[in-house]
Structure formats: C-alpha cells, structure tokens
Amino acid sequence: MTYTLAILGCGVMGQALLSAIYNAPKAADETAAAFYPSKIITCNHDEPSAQQVTDLVETFDESPNGIKVESTYGHNVSAVEEASVVLLGTKPFLAEEVLNGVKSVIGGKLLISLAAGWTIDQLSQYTSTVCRVMTNTPAKYGYGCAVVSYSADVSKEQKPLVNELISQVGKYVELPEKNMDAATALVGSGPAFVLLMLESLMESGLKLGIPLQESKECAMKVLEGTVKMVEKSGAHPSVLKHQVCTPGGTTIAGLCVMEEKGVKSGIINGVEEAARVASQLGQKKK
Amino acid sequence: MTYTLAILGCGVMGQALLSAIYNAPKAADETAAAFYPSKIITCNHDEPSAQQVTDLVETFDESPNGIKVESTYGHNVSAVEEASVVLLGTKPFLAEEVLNGVKSVIGGKLLISLAAGWTIDQLSQYTSTVCRVMTNTPAKYGYGCAVVSYSADVSKEQKPLVNELISQVGKYVELPEKNMDAATALVGSGPAFVLLMLESLMESGLKLGIPLQESKECAMKVLEGTVKMVEKSGAHPSVLKHQVCTPGGTTIAGLCVMEEKGVKSGIINGVEEAARVASQLGQKKK
Amino acid sequence: MTYTLAILGCGVMGQALLSAIYNAPKAADETAAAFYPSKIITCNHDEPSAQQVTDLVETFDESPNGIKVESTYGHNVSAVEEASVVLLGTKPFLAEEVLNGVKSVIGGKLLISLAAGWTIDQLSQYTSTVCRVMTNTPAKYGYGCAVVSYSADVSKEQKPLVNELISQVGKYVELPEKNMDAATALVGSGPAFVLLMLESLMESGLKLGIPLQESKECAMKVLEGTVKMVEKSGAHPSVLKHQVCTPGGTTIAGLCVMEEKGVKSGIINGVEEAARVASQLGQKKK
Amino acid sequence: MTYTLAILGCGVMGQALLSAIYNAPKAADETAAAFYPSKIITCNHDEPSAQQVTDLVETFDESPNGIKVESTYGHNVSAVEEASVVLLGTKPFLAEEVLNGVKSVIGGKLLISLAAGWTIDQLSQYTSTVCRVMTNTPAKYGYGCAVVSYSADVSKEQKPLVNELISQVGKYVELPEKNMDAATALVGSGPAFVLLMLESLMESGLKLGIPLQESKECAMKVLEGTVKMVEKSGAHPSVLKHQVCTPGGTTIAGLCVMEEKGVKSGIINGVEEAARVASQLGQKKK
Structure with a gap:
C-alpha cells in the first residue's frame, strides 16, 4: 500500500x-x-x-x-x-x-x-x-x-x-x-531546562579553574554518558546515584549541598510553571 | 611496535x-x-x-x-x-x-x-x-x-x-x-548530579500526571537529545536556550522560576563543595 | 567452653x-x-x-x-x-x-x-x-x-x-x-531524630483533623510498615517511593513540597551537626 | 455461620x-x-x-x-x-x-x-x-x-x-x-514520606563516611527500633526524645539544627499538600 x-x-x-x-x-x-x-x-x-x-x-x-x-x-x-x-x-x-x-x-x-x-x-x-x-x-x-x-x-x-x-x-x-500540557513543559520546554543545567555544570568547571571549552566538553559528556548508563543498566536513577557515592566522599558532599539549595524542587517548580502557562495559553485559544 | x-x-x-x-x-x-x-x-x-x-x-x-x-x-x-x-x-x-x-x-x-x-x-x-x-x-x-x-x-x-x-x-x-580536584567534582561526581537532575525531571512529569515510566523515558530523551543538539549545532547553550523560548511562552516562564529558585547557583555550589572535599581528601593523603 | x-x-x-x-x-x-x-x-x-x-x-x-x-x-x-x-x-x-x-x-x-x-x-x-x-x-x-x-x-x-x-x-x-562519630550521630542520636519525624507525622494528622491517638497509631504503623516493606522487598527506597506515586496524585504532590522545604537536607544537616559535636566531645576527653 | x-x-x-x-x-x-x-x-x-x-x-x-x-x-x-x-x-x-x-x-x-x-x-x-x-x-x-x-x-x-x-x-x-482525605495523605502517601526520611538518614551516614549498605541497615533499624520503643513503652514521643538527649550532647545539637531547618514544618506542609490534592481529586470525580 x-x-x-x-x-x-x-x-x-x-x-x-x-x-x-x-x-x-x-x-x-x-x-x-x-x-x-x-x-x-x-x-x-x-x-x-x-x-x-x-x-x-x-x-x-x-x-x-x-x-x-x-x-x-x-x-x-x-x-x-x-x-x-x-x-x-x-x-x-x-x-x-x-x-x-x-x-x-x-x-x-x-x-x-x-x-x-x-x-x-x-x-x-x-x-x-x-x-x-x-x-x-x-x-x-x-x-x-x-x-x-x-x-x-x-x-x-x-x-x-x-x-x-x-x-x-x-x-x-x-x-x-490530558497529559499534553505536562508534555509541553517536560518535552517541549525541556531542552531549555537541560541547557540551563548544562550551563550550570559548565560554569562550575569554569569557576573551579577548568577552561571554558573543556568545561563544556566534560559537562556535555557527563550529561550524555549518565543517561546512557541509565538506559543500558535499566537501573533506577537513585540506585545508580548512590553507587557513585564513596562514603564521606566528594559526590555525597556535593549532592547534599544541591539538596539544601533546593535544586530538585527548583527544577520541579519550573517545569510546573511551564505546564501552568501551557494550560493558560490553551484556555486563551478556546 | x-x-x-x-x-x-x-x-x-x-x-x-x-x-x-x-x-x-x-x-x-x-x-x-x-x-x-x-x-x-x-x-x-x-x-x-x-x-x-x-x-x-x-x-x-x-x-x-x-x-x-x-x-x-x-x-x-x-x-x-x-x-x-x-x-x-x-x-x-x-x-x-x-x-x-x-x-x-x-x-x-x-x-x-x-x-x-x-x-x-x-x-x-x-x-x-x-x-x-x-x-x-x-x-x-x-x-x-x-x-x-x-x-x-x-x-x-x-x-x-x-x-x-x-x-x-x-x-x-x-x-x-591543578584542575584535578575540579575534574573529580565535575567528571567523577558529575553523574550523580545529572542523576539528581534526571530524577527532578522524572518527578516533575509524575507530579503533572504523566505515568512514571513515560516520565522517565521523556526525561532521559530530553537530556540526551539536548546534549546531541548542542554537539551537532556547535552552538552556545544560551543561544539554543533562547531559540526554544517562544515570547511569553511556557519555556521562559519555567526558566524564570528555576532562576528564582537558584537552580543554577545550587548546582554550582554543589560542584564546588565536591571539589572542596576532593582537595581536603587529597591533603589528608599527603 | x-x-x-x-x-x-x-x-x-x-x-x-x-x-x-x-x-x-x-x-x-x-x-x-x-x-x-x-x-x-x-x-x-x-x-x-x-x-x-x-x-x-x-x-x-x-x-x-x-x-x-x-x-x-x-x-x-x-x-x-x-x-x-x-x-x-x-x-x-x-x-x-x-x-x-x-x-x-x-x-x-x-x-x-x-x-x-x-x-x-x-x-x-x-x-x-x-x-x-x-x-x-x-x-x-x-x-x-x-x-x-x-x-x-x-x-x-x-x-x-x-x-x-x-x-x-x-x-x-x-x-x-573512624566511623564512630558518624555512628554516634546516626545510631546513638538517631532515635531522637526519628521521634521528631514521628511527631511531625502525628501533628500532620492532628492538623488535618484526625484525633491524636489515631494520628499516632497511623504514623507509627506507616513508619514501621514502610521499613518492613524495604526489608522484605530488598528494593532501593527510591524505587519503592516512586511506586507509591500515582501520576498527578497526592503522594508526589506531598513529596515535592517536602523537597522544596528542604526536609532531606534539614535531616542530613542535623545528623552532620550531631557527628560534629560527637567528634568535638571526643577531642575534649583526650 | x-x-x-x-x-x-x-x-x-x-x-x-x-x-x-x-x-x-x-x-x-x-x-x-x-x-x-x-x-x-x-x-x-x-x-x-x-x-x-x-x-x-x-x-x-x-x-x-x-x-x-x-x-x-x-x-x-x-x-x-x-x-x-x-x-x-x-x-x-x-x-x-x-x-x-x-x-x-x-x-x-x-x-x-x-x-x-x-x-x-x-x-x-x-x-x-x-x-x-x-x-x-x-x-x-x-x-x-x-x-x-x-x-x-x-x-x-x-x-x-x-x-x-x-x-x-x-x-x-x-x-x-470526613478524615478520609487526611488518611489518604498520612496512610496512603505516608510510606513515600517515610522512604524520603529513610533516604535522608542513609545519605547522612554516607556523607559521614559510613558505606552505603551499613548506612541503609543502621537507618532502617533506627527507624524500626524507635517505633517499637514507642509502642512498648507507651510513652509520648517527646518524653522519649528528651530521654535520648544527654545535656550539651550530640542529640540535642542535631535536633536543634533540624528544627532550625524546618524539618518538622516541612513534613507537616508536605502531608497537608497531599491531603489538599486528595480532596481536589475527590471533587473532580463528583
């Protein structure tokens, strides 16, 4: 056909x-x-x-x-x-x-x-x-x-x-x-949120003395490589997250600061706001 | 040889x-x-x-x-x-x-x-x-x-x-x-920070009503796809970020909430803390 | 013998x-x-x-x-x-x-x-x-x-x-x-921190209109039952946590507020403080 | 019969x-x-x-x-x-x-x-x-x-x-x-909130240098053991909490940091949010 x-x-x-x-x-x-x-x-x-x-x-x-x-x-x-x-x-x-x-x-x-x-x-x-x-x-x-x-x-x-x-x-x-406003926020706007995260990692490297180009390359590869690890292992992100944490090491120390600064809830609130605006824009068009 | x-x-x-x-x-x-x-x-x-x-x-x-x-x-x-x-x-x-x-x-x-x-x-x-x-x-x-x-x-x-x-x-x-402590934080601990970001996007989808499995799949693909976009386009993350932002749209609304909640500074502080502990652990070993 | x-x-x-x-x-x-x-x-x-x-x-x-x-x-x-x-x-x-x-x-x-x-x-x-x-x-x-x-x-x-x-x-x-100060905080002081959590759940029930006794019974059983579920299933807490989350439901909504209010980092900071004081007291005794 | x-x-x-x-x-x-x-x-x-x-x-x-x-x-x-x-x-x-x-x-x-x-x-x-x-x-x-x-x-x-x-x-x-929305939050969603607390105690141990498996075992036993202590003693949680507090010791130091960081109010707000969403979902179904 x-x-x-x-x-x-x-x-x-x-x-x-x-x-x-x-x-x-x-x-x-x-x-x-x-x-x-x-x-x-x-x-x-x-x-x-x-x-x-x-x-x-x-x-x-x-x-x-x-x-x-x-x-x-x-x-x-x-x-x-x-x-x-x-x-x-x-x-x-x-x-x-x-x-x-x-x-x-x-x-x-x-x-x-x-x-x-x-x-x-x-x-x-x-x-x-x-x-x-x-x-x-x-x-x-x-x-x-x-x-x-x-x-x-x-x-x-x-x-x-x-x-x-x-x-x-x-x-x-x-x-x-019914999930379309959520999809608009997570999938449609998602790349911009990931770009914000990429910039944050880039600027972290820069602040710590790594040149911009290498900071960007490292940040990009860590983002991509980590998703591939989740994909290939099929494991839950938290299981993998804790595997990276050497007791008393650098990783758990960094995670605790991010928790304290509300990184996770900041991201969640941002995606929620995008979904709220998506549904608002949807109303206006009707 | x-x-x-x-x-x-x-x-x-x-x-x-x-x-x-x-x-x-x-x-x-x-x-x-x-x-x-x-x-x-x-x-x-x-x-x-x-x-x-x-x-x-x-x-x-x-x-x-x-x-x-x-x-x-x-x-x-x-x-x-x-x-x-x-x-x-x-x-x-x-x-x-x-x-x-x-x-x-x-x-x-x-x-x-x-x-x-x-x-x-x-x-x-x-x-x-x-x-x-x-x-x-x-x-x-x-x-x-x-x-x-x-x-x-x-x-x-x-x-x-x-x-x-x-x-x-x-x-x-x-x-x-001299960049090794920074690399320990950005590259060694980096995957755990990205897993925290992945969880945040996953939980955003879940909160907005998207089932867990689909929230995970979308979050993973947005993370991976965005990095590939940066790689293939060679463009600066901010250039791409603003291209996603429809004026008065969902994306810029979400980004502003994330900035307000200090997502970027939270990530940077976290990576810095990891580097600080890395150098501390380095001192102890000498 | x-x-x-x-x-x-x-x-x-x-x-x-x-x-x-x-x-x-x-x-x-x-x-x-x-x-x-x-x-x-x-x-x-x-x-x-x-x-x-x-x-x-x-x-x-x-x-x-x-x-x-x-x-x-x-x-x-x-x-x-x-x-x-x-x-x-x-x-x-x-x-x-x-x-x-x-x-x-x-x-x-x-x-x-x-x-x-x-x-x-x-x-x-x-x-x-x-x-x-x-x-x-x-x-x-x-x-x-x-x-x-x-x-x-x-x-x-x-x-x-x-x-x-x-x-x-x-x-x-x-x-x-070398882990003894940490054990003092997590195991020695731990019960007091759990009692704080139990009180919080009790007071939540009370605030939402459930009588004190039933609030206490429910809070205690939820605490105990959840640990047994982790023990018997052998699963990672986050895997179980997400299983409880109906998309767009009550659970993910509550979790996001707790993340935003820094419950996790508050607990971590508290246990860290206890360990810091434990090591301080240890120094004084030498 | x-x-x-x-x-x-x-x-x-x-x-x-x-x-x-x-x-x-x-x-x-x-x-x-x-x-x-x-x-x-x-x-x-x-x-x-x-x-x-x-x-x-x-x-x-x-x-x-x-x-x-x-x-x-x-x-x-x-x-x-x-x-x-x-x-x-x-x-x-x-x-x-x-x-x-x-x-x-x-x-x-x-x-x-x-x-x-x-x-x-x-x-x-x-x-x-x-x-x-x-x-x-x-x-x-x-x-x-x-x-x-x-x-x-x-x-x-x-x-x-x-x-x-x-x-x-x-x-x-x-x-x-009339207590059903509150029960949905405290009992239905409760396990996820306890799993967040368990993760917090686990990550505290990890941050303080205790390996992941032992951190998990200690955190689980402290949670379970404390509830059993409340059950067997029949005492009010605050009574037991203060019994654990050696004057000027590690426990009261940790508790004060948790109060300062709003752990209790964070938990209460989270349970309240879950109950609010439960009643909202109830309305939609009518």
Missing part, C-alpha cells in the same frame, strides 16, 4: 521530518515499508520558502525507500486532496488560516499536527482522525522526543504508521491528551 | 577498559595499530577475581586488533617486568601496597593511574612517566569522560597511545593536574 | 543486655552455645542498685542457656579476675574511675565498652582486646542497633561471641573506628 | 488480602472463626490474570481456617450473587464499570471498597452497607495500615468481621469519612 503525505507548512520542523523520513534506512520488511509514503508533497506559502525545500531535497541521495518529493506553494488544496496523510507543520497562529483553506478536502484524511496548543477537539473540526504531537528542538537533529495523543477515531492499524514516521526524529511516547 | 599492557587491579573499571581495548574496532592504520598492545596481562589479588576476568574474556570474540589476554593473580612483579605500559586500576587505599610490591620493576614504565586522589608527585616515586586519570561510572558502558594529566617526562609520542586506550571508554580531555 | 561475663555498671543499658542475654532462646548448636556465659557477675556501686538487679533477675524464668547470675557491689576486682569477658556499662564520666579500679586484673580480658566517646586507644590502656560499641535506647526493648569497632588484637574467633551477645539487643553492624 | 467472599479485581492489593486471609492462623474461637469465609471467589477481567491468582493459590498450603478459593474471570455477576461480602479491589478508574456490571445483584451485600477516592455516598448507590478503606503499599507485606469508614447501615455486628479481614494485612483504624 503506498500513499502520499502532504506537509502543510514545511519550515524548520517540517523540513526536519521531511529529511528524516526521506532518508530513513530501507524498511526491514513489507509491513514497515507500507508505513512510508511513496510521495511527499511539501506546501509552503511562497516561492522562496518552496525553493528552500527544493534546494534541501537536492542535497539528498536516492531515498532508501524510493520516496519522491514535490515541493509546492499555493497548492495546499490539491496536495491535501491527493494525500491520505497530512502533516501540519505551520506555526500555531497560522494553523487556523491554513486548515480553513483545505477544509473542503481534508475530511477523512489522517491529520498529524505539530501545532502547539491546538487540541484534538479543535483539529477534529477538520477531520475525525487526528493525532496531536508535542515534540522539541532536538528533533531537528534526529534526537527529539515526541509525545503523541490520538482522537478516538484513529484505528489501531493507523498508529504504527504515525509511530514509524515520528520515530525518525526521536523517541515516540503515546500519552492521553 | 607491539607492547604488553599490565592491568594492576582488574576490577570494575579495569575490566571496562580491558573489554573496551580488546574489542576496539580494527585500527585504521599502522600508526593507530601501534597504540594497541599485542598482549594484556591482568593482575588480581586472588584466584576468584582472576577467574572472573578469565570468564569475561571467554565471552569475547577474536580481538579485531589481535590482542591476547593472560589473567593472573599473585604475579604482579613478572607482569610489570614484561609490560611497558602499566594501568593501575586498584582502589585508592590499596594502591600503595600494590605499587610498593612492584617498585623494583616499574621504573621506566608508562604508568596510567585510575586511583582517585593519587597525585603525579606520589606516583612519580615509582616511575617518572606517569599519567593521572579521573574518569567516571558511565565508562563501564563506554560512555565515560576521562580527564588526563601527565608528568613532565611523558613524551609527545606517548600521549596519543594513552589517548587511544582511554578513549575506548569515553571522551579523553587533557588538563593540567 | 564456658566462661564468666562481668558487667561493670549494671544500669539501664547493662540490665537490658543482662536480661536479653539471660533470656536468649536456647543456642541452636554447640558453637553458638559456647558464645553464652555460664555465669554473669553484675557489679554495681552500692547496695540499692545491686538489689535492683537481684529483683530484676528474680522476675526471670530459668535461662534457656543455663546462665547463672551473681549480683554484687564493691567487688569489681574479684568479678573481673574471675571473668574472661568484661562489659563496661557505666556512664562515660564514671568509666575512668571504674577501669582504674580494676587495672590490675583486667589485662588480657576481652573488654566490650558501651561508654560513649571512649576510644579504642583509651580503652587499650587497660587491655589490648577491646571492642567499642555505640548502641541506642531501643536496645532496652531488644530493637536496638549496635555499631561495633574492634582493636587489632581481637581475633576473628572472638568477634562471633561479641556479635552473639550484642545481637540480643538489636542489629549488630561492624564498622572501623 | 460461614459465608462466601467475592474479590472484584484481584490484582496486587486483592492478592495481598487473599493470601493474608487464606493463610491467617486458625481462629482462636468460634466467634472469630465466623469472621472467615468458607469460600473466596476471585474475579478478574481476563484469563491470564485469573491464571495468576490460580498459580498463587497453588503455592499455598492448606488454609488453617479451611478456606477454599475459586479463581474466575468474566463471572462477576454469579460470584457477587453467591457472596454476602464483596471486596472491591479494582483500580479507581475501573470501579464504575465493574460496579455497574453487578448492580443487579450487589444490593444488600456488605461492600468493602479499596478504591481510593470513591466516597461512601457513591458506593451506596450499589448497596447500603458499605465500608471505605484507605490502605497502603506495606499491606502487600502484611505490614499495612488501613483506615476504615462505614456507612450508617453497617451494623455493630458486621464491623468486627471487616476488622478481622482487614487486620490480616495491617493495622485497622476506624475513622469517620
């Missing part, structure tokens, strides 16, 4: 998905192969942005799954008409205008929305099979995390297709829509 | 290095090939621990660089005599006894010490070519970070060999010994 | 050990039986306190291990002369006077000291086989915890005897003497 | 009660014997979970009170019809569907509900004799605490039966329903 995928609004995130899906390694079997479109139509709002997509695609080799790309602008209706899966990649404040523009043809199509704040109810005014995705900036580098919620009409058979496409840019995590 | 590497004290970290060096992919060229030993002699203190190393090696396939392993106990002197490079993997409090045991034969060998707190001065009583390494627990999974300082007598030619061996378990960062 | 045990200073703690050892269930085999004295001589400083011990012993049934008790006062020298194991139960400030009183006969005996603050060096002026015990008030009810450090001369064969006797009043934990 | 007990939803907590009641020691007299069912019918939603119960029961010896077990799935109506006491062990969000499924036959039965958040009013739509139970995770190990509230129709004669059954998994405490 091959199908056409239309990308409405092929900007930063749209192009990240386009290149990840286009360049995905050859599907392992027929079932997986069926999840890949034979054709992707990218829809931008003007010629320069469409040209940007064309130039990007020219840098690609042959798609391992034989995908063809047609870069267009001003042809949203015909693109959506031809497609059976539509990826909404526009900025949230442009989404209404773009969706209304294809209202006559989008009914019955599977709509994958990256537009932050747009609820399944709101998207379901256009088509009943909707999945709402909250991803983040690391997706541009294929290291994203994407939380996905579905409308009731999305069948069990359609979910693996969404999973296969979205997983090309990062980790796919399905959650009910 | 082939040589023999002796590992004095082949415990957790010694075995991590043994398996990483033994299983390292085939060296790209002759220069790199010369950095690999033709033979590794592991030295443990009793039969059971030596048997553990033998059992580990039996799980390996053929070494891509043709390395042979001889697992021994109670033969430190003959092993060091035969070796030209000696890796000290014992616990710090056992190092003195082990080094004194081979004092007669270790002179002139290149000594790579993993023993936390042992200074280059102290190690130089045994041989003048010394390099002091501070690594961390992710090294067990090949995702470590290793800060290395050298004694004056280590030649420019010898450093690439140390770099090649140590890089098998993680990122190699050369720093002067 | 049977032997005589002399208890120098049979006050609250001395009597707790006397009744626990006397009433210990029949030893499982000969090896264990050999750890029990055939005779215990209790030494008090005056007639009333000696009578108190006599009255206590009269409340006992036959000792399952056939132990006889002789309650004395003013006969320390003859008691220590006859004994091969001496238990020092006096108040720390009386210990010097009592020990000096038996200096002529205590040499070569195994001295078990409960006198807080008395170091192995100080005790070794009287006999070279010394073990220093830090226990706590729950020992009076057989639910104590006892940290034990030994002088170098105590043989491997003697340690099981000390273990068997001390375990009658609680958990036996061997640690090097 | 013998009766049949139906367990609707025999998951973790249902199985804890099943095994505790089935394996309870032989009732002391006829009155107590009458509290035990002659037959328990466990009702699960599918074959694998029913099989899990069957496998569990096969590990049991003969029931000291002669209880038989019938493990079923998909037969809720016939099970409830045959039973006179019904234990609701499903997850709260499944309770409505399960109760509606047996609405025709549950009238007049004694319903014991473990479903957190379900009020007596809501449960009384199904049968007028209702008791609402808030228990906790230590119940899985027989060391739980269970707060029980009754509807007005539950007779004085029925309460001892509930008491006997529930006490098999822990301490039975009867309270009016």
